[in-house]
Amino acid sequence: MSERPSVEVLRTPGGELRQVGEELWEIPAHGQMRVPARVFADRELLGEIAGDRSLEQLQNVATLPGILDAALAMPDIHQGYGFPVGGVAATEPPDGIVSPGGVGYDINCGVRLLTLDVSAAELGSRTEALVHEISRRVPVGAGHGGALRLSGRELDAVLTQGPRALLERGIGSERDIEHTESYGRLQGADPARVSDRARTRGADQLGTLGSGNHFLELQRVSQIIDPTAARALGLREGQVTVLIHSGSRGLGHQVCTDHVRRMDTAIARYGIALPDRQLACAPLSSPEGRAYIAAMAAAANFAWANRATLAHRVREAIALVLGPDAASGARQLYDVAHNVAKLERHHDRTVCVHRKGATRAFPPGSPEIPAAYREVGQPVFIPGSMGTSSFVLVGTQGAMERSFGTACHGAGRRMSRTGARHQITGKELRRQLQAQGIVVRCPTDRGLAEEAPFAYKDVEHVVAVVERAGLARRVAQLTPLGVVKG
Amino acid sequence: MSYRWVEHTAEVELHIEAPSERGVFEDALRALAELIGETGNGERVSREVTVAAGDRAALLTAWLEELVYMAETEDLIAEEIERIEIEGGRLSGSVRARRGRPRHLVKGVTYHRLAFEGSGERFTAQVVLDV
Numbered sequence: 285m286s287e288r289p290s291v292e293v294l295r296t297p298g299g300e301l302r303q304v305g306e307e308l309w310e311i312p313a314h315g316q317m318r319v320p321a322r323v324f325a326d327r328e329l330l331g332e333i334a335g336d337r338s339l340e341q342l343q344n345v346a347t348l349p350g351i352l353d354a355a356l357a358m359p360d361i362h363q364g365y366g367f368p369v370g371g372v373a374a375t376e377p378p379d380g381i382v383s384p385g386g387v388g389y390d391i392n393c394g395v396r397l398l399t400l401d402v403s404a405a406e407l408g409s410r411t412e413a414l415v416h417e418i419s420r421r422v423p424v425g426a427g428h429g430g431a432l433r434l435s436g437r438e439l440d441a442v443l444t445q446g447p448r449a450l451l452e453r454g455i456g457s458e459r460d461i462e463h464t465e466s467y468g469r470l471q472g473a474d475p476a477r478v479s480d481r482a483r484t485r486g487a488d489q490l491g492t493l494g495s496g497n498h499f500l501e502l503q504r505v506s507q508i509i510d511p512t513a514a515r516a517l518g519l520r521e522g523q524v525t526v527l528i529h530s531g532s533r534g535l536g537h538q539v540c541t542d543h544v545r546r547m548d549t550a551i552a553r554y555g556i557a558l559p560d561r562q563l564a565c566a567p568l569s570s571p572e573g574r575a576y577i578a579a580m581a582a583a584a585n586f587a588w589a590n591r592a593t594l595a596h597r598v599r600e601a602i603a604l605v606l607g608p609d610a611a612s613g614a615r616q617l618y619d620v621a622h623n624v625a626k627l628e629r630h631h632d633r634t635v636c637v638h639r640k641g642a643t644r645a646f647p648p649g650s651p652e653i654p655a656a657y658r659e660v661g662q663p664v665f666i667p668g669s670m671g672t673s674s675f676v677l678v679g680t681q682g683a684m685e686r687s688f689g690t691a692c693h694g695a696g697r698r699m700s701r702t703g704a705r706h707q708i709t710g711k712e713l714r715r716q717l718q719a720q721g722i723v724v725r726c727p728t729d730r731g732l733a734e735e736a737p738f739a740y741k742d743v744e745h746v747v748a749v750v751e752r753a754g755l756a757r758r759v760a761q762l763t764p765l766g767v768v769k770g
Numbered sequence: 771m772s773y774r775w776v777e778h779t780a781e782v783e784l785h786i787e788a789p790s791e792r793g794v795f796e797d798a799l800r801a802l803a804e805l806i807g808e809t810g811n812g813e814r815v816s817r818e819v820t821v822a823a824g825d826r827a828a829l830l831t832a833w834l835e836e837l838v839y840m841a842e843t844e845d846l847i848a849e850e851i852e853r854i855e856i857e858g859g860r861l862s863g864s865v866r867a868r869r870g871r872p873r874h875l876v877k878g879v880t881y882h883r884l885a886f887e888g889s890g891e892r893f894t895a896q897v898v899l900d901v
Contacts, residue, residue, distance in 0.1 A: 538839075
């Protein structure tokens with residue numbers, strides 16, 4: 285991982301950063317840090333990043349046993365808990381650790397993009413009807429009515445197989461599965477490692493959106509940036525798309541809760557000292573480490589099945605509003621995970637890559653991506669916030685060399701939820717979005733205000749930094765037509 | 771007894787100051803009820819709660835996790851403590867809860883910046899919730 289040497293230094297409350305490459309800054313290892321902390325950003329983003337505890341959290345990650353190369357942060361990094369959001373850490377088995385906090389509570393929170401064979405012009409005045417119909421079919425917030433009910437055996441099948449277990453119910457297709465990261469199934473998933481409490485929390489939540497920053501957005505392809513890659517991905521200007529952002533719901537939240545608690549009591553046994561209890565971890569080869577990996581994989585499979593069910597509901601709504609031909613033309617472009625720990629091959633080693641609010645971004649030629657995309661690279665989606673653009677990118681070789689095949693996952697928050705609520709009411713934001721022609725469905729004004737566009741960094745700026753850093757390449761820009769929020 | 775929400779970029783951070791250990795747990799319950807809210811005026815029910823952990827701070831997370839679990843799986847929002855006993859690493863008691871759908875969800879009660887300190891008539895605690 286050689287980078288261009290530089291003498292530029294930036295002093296921030298979170299530490300002294302030296303520029304070591306194109307849009308790449310480093311805090312050298314010091315104190316208990318085993319490796320440096322590296323941030324992909326420009327000076328402007330660093331100014332925002334330094335405003336919270338992100339850099340302190342990143343340096344804490346650098347102390348984890350078995351961490352390789354560096355604790356990495358994507359350009360959308362912001363303060364989280366334990367790991368910063370936008371944090372990446374690779375550890376090496378058998379003694380390197382796995383940390384549930386390095387994945388987060390919403391295991392395999394991620395995004396799925398559907399493309400329609402319909403243009404925004406053709407959709408025209410039916411936009412509001414389509415957003416409304418989607419909102420009727422997708423339970424949001426704490427709602428769970430309308431979710432798929434599963435028997436214990438059916439839930440086990442979902443935990444083991446992911447969306448493949450739903451095919452016989454007519455949910456999803458082989459093509460959808462082919463166009464999903466890891467084909468929608470992490471190996472080694474063991475339902476027996478998922479507690480009864482986790483099963484109870486998730487029992488009636490398959491096919492529900494959740495709350496917080498989860499959303500379902502109807503969009504228009506507003507700009508094609510790379511025509512060759514866009515053609516390979518099946519994107520054309522003016523086309524309607526649907527972006528689905530959700531995760532493993534209460535089941536995944538409880539898996540994280542259970543295993544953080546278990547590892548918190550185990551770290552002393554492994555002689556691990558931590559600067560933050562939320563970084564609780566255990567060696568990958570330990571009973572605690574193996575149990576978490578098996579439970580996390582099951583929760584990740586549940587999340588892919590959840591997004592498959594949400595996509596099914598969207599297709600039902602499309603069929604009702606636009607007709608069955610439009611529904612059958614709704615193709616899944618791809619589905620990527622944001623919060624996951626996976627065993628992957630990097631630099632001739634098998635390593636466990638923790639991505640906490642970060643997206644896998646494998647390059648052209650990778651055998652891990654669908655054959656149809658192998659010439660252009662793995663699709664990466666970087667959603668903006670309500671009212672702003674989202675971007676489709678593709679992974680690059682640069683990401684394999686610099687970031688364990690990773691790019692960022694969004695614009696990244698820059699303002700607290702309280703701060704956002706102090707600046708705008710949900711009612712006013714709803715009015716502003718509607719004035720921009722964006723149809724909004726959200727059950728609470730508070731939840732809407734907390735996700736106001738100004739609470740996030742400028743997504744166009746973040747995406748430009750991702751591209752200049754060589755982590756992914758822009759393909760197309762999407763702009764919102766309507767949004768359903770949890 | 772008092773609690774306040776402290777600025778956090780993505781999540782919510784709760785700070786509590788109370789004259790007793792029991793007061794910390796009472797304030798945590800009230801803060802959570804305020805955070806997740808509820809809809810309607812459902813019936814009020816009494817619910818037994820028992821949690822255990824290795825230290826006071828972890829006991830506070832276990833307490834909040836139990837209340838989150840109750841809200842998410844049973845649509846019961848705990849509103850007040852009826853009875854509480856804290857002995858060693860174990861908390862047992864009962865809460866008065868209202869049946870209703872929570873308006874907002876809590877994904878997890880984290881150990882990040884977790885603290886529980888104090889003695890005599892002043893106890894403080896802090897906990898970050900993933901929302």
